[in-house]
Amino acid sequence: MTHHHLKASAAHCHWGYFEAARASLLTIKSGDTVTIDTLTGAPEMVPPPPFHTPPELFEVHKHCERFAGAPHILTGPVAIEGAMPGDVLEVRIKDVQLRQDWGFNFIRPLGGTLPDAFPEGRILTIPLDREAMIGRLPFGVDIPLKPFFGIMGVAPPRSWGRCTSVIPRAFGGNIDNKQLAAGATLYLPVHVPGGNFSCGDGHGAQGDGEVCLTAIETALQGTFEFILRKDLTLANPRAETPTHVITMGFDASLDRCMEIALKDMIDYLVSTKNLSRLDAYTLCSVGVDFHVTQTVNTSKGIHGMLPKSLFA
Numbered sequence: 001m002t003h004h005h006l007k008a009s010a011a012h013c014h015w016g017y018f019e020a021a022r023a024s025l026l027t028i029k030s031g032d033t034v035t036i037d038t039l040t041g042a043p044e045m046v047p048p049p050p051f052h053t054p055p056e057l058f059e060v061h062k063h064c065e066r067f068a069g070a071p072h073i074l075t076g077p078v079a080i081e082g083a084m085p086g087d088v089l090e091v092r093i094k095d096v097q098l099r100q101d102w103g104f105n106f107i108r109p110l111g112g113t114l115p116d117a118f119p120e121g122r123i124l125t126i127p128l129d130r131e132a133m134i135g136r137l138p139f140g141v142d143i144p145l146k147p148f149f150g151i152m153g154v155a156p157p158r159s160w161g162r163c164t165s166v167i168p169r170a171f172g173g174n175i176d177n178k179q180l181a182a183g184a185t186l187y188l189p190v191h192v193p194g195g196n197f198s199c200g201d202g203h204g205a206q207g208d209g210e211v212c213l214t215a216i217e218t219a220l221q222g223t224f225e226f227i228l229r230k231d232l233t234l235a236n237p238r239a240e241t242p243t244h245v246i247t248m249g250f251d252a253s254l255d256r257c258m259e260i261a262l263k264d265m266i267d268y269l270v271s272t273k274n275l276s277r278l279d280a281y282t283l284c285s286v287g288v289d290f291h292v293t294q295t296v297n298t299s300k301g302i303h304g305m306l307p308k309s310l311f312a
Helices: 056-063 254-273 277-287
Strands: 003-006 013-015 026-028 033-037 073-080 088-098 102-107 122-129 134-136 142-144 148-153 172-174 185-189 197-203 220-229 238-240 244-251 289-294 300-307
Touching (some): 003 073, 033 073, 073 220, 088 148, 254 277, 254 289, 254 300, 277 300
Antiparallel strands (some): 013 073, 033 220, 073 197, 088 220, 102 122, 122 134, 134 142, 148 172, 148 197, 238 244, 244 300, 289 300
16 A cells, blocks of 8 residues: 655645535555645634744645635645545544644634624633643643544535535534544545545544634644455544544534434444334434534534443
């Protein structure tokens, strides 16, 4: 198997969107690994020295088109040889590392879970201690850093055109699920030949809900192993960690998010654990935890977590 490195640059980044028409930058074989460098932040988010900022961020600011004000700078896409619509891309997250010594938290008037409650807004620079793996909030609280990519996704169906990076959809995108750190695996349904995977929206730390609009936003480097799965069929992203299987639902209504995540978990239990739908429904009620993923991305998120130990 081959290892590749896709660096961030104006030529390798797309700002604020997913689109089937964007050509892949790299084509790999199933089983290959790719290290991907990512960036974060519009010009107003960047603090002055002595904080370190990857220099290619300024190149992106100067040369990349920003789609509809969407904030996320994404690196990619990476195509997987032989991937076709209807297949599933298994993305094994092997490693996630910080690329800079700062992050930011942004509160925007009319945004977040309480859109009318904070009309003043704020951009907060947060120093990141890479030795201690701590984010030092200026009001005296230290947050343990658990970096993960808020956005991982494949290209949408060609008929959807250009899709904002803000809204999570069937192709993944702005999932903002803090469980998807190093050691986790994400399963994405493929919609175009090659799949065309991109990632970004690095988070140093985030609570479930991401309620004020953002997490600790920062630049990350991720290493991924890509496995083409022609034996799976999915309508929505699914994930697993060493300890849990995770289903997800995205919709403007949290009630609908819950329905989607629950139905996908029932389908998983029926298809892989030989349970009846009635028994699977019971198990979801007594053994599966459903969490609010985020409430700020237009389409909100719910994820269900099934302990693997139940079937050990």
